Amino acid sequence: MQSLHSSWNNKRTRLPPPIHLLGLALLLLPSLPSPTSSCTKQEKVSLLRFLEGLSQDSGLTASWRNDTNCCMWKGIICDADDAVKEISLASMSLEGRISSASLGNLTSMLSLNLSCNSLSGDLPEELLLSRSMVVFDVSFNNLNGDLHKLPSTTGRPMQVINISSNRFAGQIPSTTLESMENLVAINMSNNSFTGKIPSTICAKNHSFHIPVGLGSCSALRVLKAGHNKLTGTLPDELYNATSLEHLSFPNNRLQGALSPEYIVKSNNLVILDLAENELTGEIPANIGQLNRLEELHLETIILRGNSFHGELNNVNFSTLSDLKILDFMLNKFTGTVPESLYFCSNLIALRLSSNNFHGQFSPRLGNLKSLKFLSLTNNSFTNITNALQVLKSSWNLTTLLIGTNFKGEAMPEDETIDGYQNLQVLSIADCSLSGKIPHWLSKVKKLRELLLSNNQLTGPIPALTNYCPKLLNLGNNKFSGVIPMEIGHLKGLAALNLSFNNLHGEVPQSNCNLTNLRVLELSNNHLTGEIPAALENLHFLSFFF
Ligand SMILES: *[C@@H]1O[C@H](CO)[C@@H](O)[C@H](O)[C@H]1NC(C)=O
Ligand SMILES: *[C@@H]1O[C@H](CO)[C@@H](O)[C@H](O)[C@H]1NC(C)=O
Ligand SMILES: *[C@@H]1O[C@H](CO)[C@@H](O)[C@H](O)[C@H]1NC(C)=O
Ligand SMILES: *[C@@H]1O[C@H](CO)[C@@H](O)[C@H](O)[C@H]1NC(C)=O
Ligand SMILES: *[C@@H]1O[C@H](CO)[C@@H](O)[C@H](O)[C@H]1NC(C)=O
Ligand SMILES: *[C@@H]1O[C@H](CO)[C@@H](O)[C@H](O)[C@H]1NC(C)=O
Ligand SMILES: *[C@@H]1O[C@H](CO)[C@@H](O)[C@H](O)[C@H]1NC(C)=O
Ligand SMILES: *[C@@H]1O[C@H](CO)[C@@H](O)[C@H](O)[C@H]1NC(C)=O
Ligand SMILES: *[C@@H]1O[C@H](CO)[C@@H](O)[C@H](O)[C@H]1NC(C)=O
Numbered sequence: 396m397q398s399l400h401s402s403w404n405n406k407r408t409r410l411p412p413p414i415h416l417l418g419l420a421l422l423l424l425p426s427l428p429s430p431t432s433s434c435t436k437q438e439k440v441s442l443l444r445f446l447e448g449l450s451q452d453s454g455l456t457a458s459w460r461n462d463t464n465c466c467m468w469k470g471i472i473c474d475a476d477d478a479v480k481e482i483s484l485a486s487m488s489l490e491g492r493i494s495s496a497s498l499g500n501l502t503s504m505l506s507l508n509l510s511c512n513s514l515s516g517d518l519p520e521e522l523l524l525s526r527s528m529v530v531f532d533v534s535f536n537n538l539n540g541d542l543h544k545l546p547s548t549t550g551r552p553m554q555v556i557n558i559s560s561n562r563f564a565g566q567i568p569s570t571t572l573e574s575m576e577n578l579v580a581i582n583m584s585n586n587s588f589t590g591k592i593p594s595t596i597c598a599k600n601h602s603f604h605i606p607v608g609l610g611s612c613s614a615l616r617v618l619k620a621g622h623n624k625l626t627g628t629l630p631d632e633l634y635n636a637t638s639l640e641h642l643s644f645p646n647n648r649l650q651g652a653l654s655p656e657y658i659v660k661s662n663n664l665v666i667l668d669l670a671e672n673e674l675t676g677e678i679p680a681n682i683g684q685l686n687r688l689e690e691l692h693l694e695t696i697i698l699r700g701n702s703f704h705g706e707l708n709n710v711n712f713s714t715l716s717d718l719k720i721l722d723f724m725l726n727k728f729t730g731t732v733p734e735s736l737y738f739c740s741n742l743i744a745l746r747l748s749s750n751n752f753h754g755q756f757s758p759r760l761g762n763l764k765s766l767k768f769l770s771l772t773n774n775s776f777t778n779i780t781n782a783l784q785v786l787k788s789s790w791n792l793t794t795l796l797i798g799t800n801f802k803g804e805a806m807p808e809d810e811t812i813d814g815y816q817n818l819q820v821l822s823i824a825d826c827s828l829s830g831k832i833p834h835w836l837s838k839v840k841k842l843r844e845l846l847l848s849n850n851q852l853t854g855p856i857p858a859l860t861n862y863c864p865k866l867l868n869l870g871n872n873k874f875s876g877v878i879p880m881e882i883g884h885l886k887g888l889a890a891l892n893l894s895f896n897n898l899h900g901e902v903p904q905s906n907c908n909l910t911n912l913r914v915l916e917l918s919n920n921h922l923t924g925e926i927p928a929a930l931e932n933l934h935f936l937s938f939f940f
């Protein structure tokens with residue numbers, strides 16, 4: 396994205412100085428009549444026509460007056476020649492339609508931003524086909540229609556198109572997009588586009604090979620079309636779009652495998668997000684193999700929620716030194732976690748949950764010093780003692796989710812476990828662990844959520860006064876004894892689940908001090924006595940006894 400911004404900024408700096416400076420100069424010399432001191436009548440007519448189409452203009456009418464220079468109107472920016480160059484009306488609560496033959500007639504307009512309004516109806520085609528527009532953003536509206544009918548164009552300067560989060564349907568308007576040689580970013584996510592990703596959308600521009608449809612993505616850096624209904628495979632031609640930095644198609648119905656060719660060539664790729672599709676096959680072993688002279692910049696790989704399978708050990712992750720986020724959750728990977736992954740020392744978030752990995756945690760996991768989020772839930776890892784020892788020195792770790800592993804093992808009573816200074820969320824739920832709540836947990840001062848439900852933990856519930864959690868789930872264990880009085884000290888507690896244990900005695904009156912409590916589950920114990928009156932008044936108490 397860095398280079399996207401710089402290229403756009405470079406473009407801007409070549410433009411004349413902004414009009415408000417000029418406008419100020421003219422104000423200081425009011426007696427000098429200037430034939431160029433106003434936008435044209437034609438521009439006013441176009442803008443007023445747009446205004447007419449709005450059913451809710453949020454007071455624009457007061458500013459957009461026919462008898463004033465439209466360069467002074469709210470949201471309008473003119474160039475040095477007093478021609479409208481920019482319309483900036485994002486987040487104005489505008490409603491209604493974008494009238495045709497209105498904004499499309501502004502022949503000097505470089506940038507149109509109508510994002511985050513409630514505009515509906517079709518997108519007038521002359522807007523996307525504008526001969527001047529460079530940046531076009533109508534994201535977050537209710538626009539609809541089928542853009543596929545748009546014709547092919549030539550010589551359009553368009554660089555940035557954001558039509559995301561609308562209700563556009565039909566196929567991706569490939570003919571139009573292909574013909575825009577200057578595109579740097581296309582964001583089409585969160586619409587209802589159907590059909591295949593057009594194969595020509597990013598055909599490489601070989602000087603010796605002019606692809607059908609003139610498609611040339613030599614400049615395209617961002618391509619986002621997530622949250623649509625796209626089908627088919629990732630087109631091979633996409634693999635040649637070597638300028639791509641951000642490729643994002645999550646939540647569609649894409650099928651097929653990742654071509655090995657692809658990863659090798661995408662040496663500019665920073666973000667690859669193909670989550671929640673129907674992709675299969677193995678991760679190409681050459682994911683990190685590169686031309687010796689090139690670096691791989693991949694920072695984010697999200698392949699969550701597909702059907703990828705096979706052993707990741709075939710992949711050498713060690714060349715992906717920039718990797719910050721790796722999300723392989725909900726696939727069918729098997730084998731052990733590859734040791735090469737621990738060379739990715741910049742990893743901040745690693746999620747391998749809901750696969751079929753096995754083995755013990757590698758001591759090298761502790762090498763990931765930047766790791767903040769680690770989820771390995773729902774695999775077949777073993778040795779909880781080792782797991783907790785390995786991770787204790789991960790100082791930056793704030794979230795650790797390792798439940799649904801370690802089936803039937805014993806919770807270590809190992810007092811040499813210390814560390815976890817920054818841990819806020821810990822889940823070791825659903826492991827059928829025996830043993831007690833370990834004492835070292837009381838030293839984890841920042842813990843806000845502790846989930847140990849669905850184990851076989853026994854013994855009394857510790858006073859917990861040092862734990863300070865917001866969410867405490869100890870449900871479905873074998874805890875015995877009484878609910879400790881001190882639980883009332885946990886003023887911040889929002890949810891407490893002690894159900895399905897062997898607790899007896901009365902619900903302590905001190906529980907009434909839990910003024911932030913919203914969920915309290917105490918069912919299926921042997922508790923006696925009355926519900927403390929104050930608890931009955933807790934409005935958000937969702938479940939009791
Ligand atoms: C704006 O004013 C001009 C005269 O200055 C007039 O001809 C035109 O009809 C007006 N347009 C609108 C939309 O009121
Ligand atoms: C806008 O331009 C079209 C032709 O490009 C023309 O037919 C139409 O009258 C113009 N609209 C206005 C409001 O000037
Ligand atoms: C449009 O405006 C919104 C709100 O100010 C902003 O977040 C967005 O980046 C703008 N779009 C472009 C393409 O600059
Ligand atoms: C629309 O996408 C463009 C290009 O990626 C981006 O610059 C802009 O900020 C986005 N607009 C919003 C409102 O997020
Ligand atoms: C694309 O649009 C989505 C909203 O629909 C937004 O969250 C995202 O930031 C946009 N991406 C870029 C790169 O602008
Ligand atoms: C998708 O778009 C709708 C409006 O069309 C919006 O309400 C919703 O927040 C968007 N979702 C995302 C993930 O951007
Ligand atoms: C291919 O790229 C070159 C230089 O980047 C450019 O001059 C040429 O017009 C492009 N050809 C096509 C078909 O886009
Ligand atoms: C991709 O580029 C290579 C040359 O680098 C070329 O041989 C191949 O045909 C291209 N593939 C596609 C699908 O365009
Ligand atoms: C992985 O790649 C690194 C760097 O290229 C290399 O040193 C190492 O030997 C490779 N490991 C394997 C198992 O191939």
Ligand SMILES: *[C@@H]1O[C@H](CO)[C@@H](O)[C@H](O)[C@H]1NC(C)=O
Pocket residue numbers: 764765766790791
């Ligand atoms: C935490 O992560 C940062 C980088 O995000 C790193 O500079 C720092 O050394 C890490 N802290 C520890 C104690 O490892």
Ligand SMILES: *[C@@H]1O[C@H](CO)[C@@H](O)[C@H](O)[C@H]1NC(C)=O
Pocket residue numbers: 778780781782784
């Ligand atoms: C489990 O891990 C601990 C600590 O690393 C180690 O001492 C023990 O031998 C391991 N147990 C098994 C069965 O490998």
Ligand SMILES: *[C@@H]1O[C@H](CO)[C@@H](O)[C@H](O)[C@H]1NC(C)=O
Pocket residue numbers: 880881883884905908
């Ligand atoms: C509950 O609150 C009362 C008054 O706020 C205080 O005196 C009492 O010590 C608290 N009890 C517990 C167990 O925290």
